[in-house]
Amino acid sequence: MTADIRRFDAIDSTNEEARRLGDAGTEGPVWIVAKRQTAGRGRRGRAWESPSGNFMGTLYLTPRCGPREAGELSFVAALAVHQAVESLLPPPLRAPLRLKWPNDLLHDRAKLAGILLESSGVAGAEVAWVAIGMGINLATHPEGLEYRATSLAAIGAAPVTPDGALAALDAAFTHWLAVWRGQNGFAAIREAWLKRAEGLGGPITVRLSDETVEGVFEGLAPDGALKLRLANGELRLISAGDVFFPRPAH
DSSP: OOOEEEEEEEESOHHHHHHHHHHTTOOSOEEEEEEEESSOBOGGGOBOOOOTTSEEEEEEEOOOBOHHHHHHHHHHHHHHHHHHHHHHSOGGGTTTEEEETTTEEEETTEEEEEEEEEEOOOTTSOBOOEEEEEEEOSSOOOOSOSSOBOOTTTTTOOOOOHHHHHHHHHHHHHHHHHHHTSTTHHHHHHHHHHHTBSSTTSEEEEEOSSOEEEEEEEEEOTTSOEEEEOTTSOEEEESSOEEEOOOOOO
8 A cells, every 4th residue: 555644743633634634635545643642532532542652643545435335444444453463562462462343452351452433424425535543552551441451562562663553554454455445345354353353252231322231242244233142132233332341250
């Protein structure tokens, strides 16, 4: 993938810069990376801590596809982040690296990286641009969050610079975007994602905007929705929510 790289010492948000590129009609792909974000955000408008030393960046793409295909890119991104981080770890540290639906990277069930996908999407219209925002905890991680976090430094990996992470991400995205655009498209992406999924076949809790449901994580529907088998036997498809795993017994 031949992408331009735009670097910033400080910026409000790399995804906001991607939005500005979209508004200007800029052709992708473009990597937008920053040493520090002053208004970084995560899913559902949450703040995303952005200390120096971690990777903060956005891949801006102009896929000109429908909203459904644009949504598939969050799974492409998850696979690319998994591959990139895996390549930065020594083999003994790779096994606990798993994906949490819809778009977090975990190491031993602690959050190591997050992904935020935003787009120009208007219902029924072609998606002109997609911004795939990524934060990877290289050097530090936040404490005291509801969901436990970690960093490459905390798990004992050799130091990784943001530029080193960017090179690994660029190579990984080149691979997985080609898979997505290939003959089997999202089916191949879905299969690869499931092989790396945390908690598949086990109990999970899913927090929705208006309720919390529990069941067994049975996989992904063809469109990427989470398949949750409820206690009464009903299969529920969930398109958005926060997943939690049972706390380990001590």
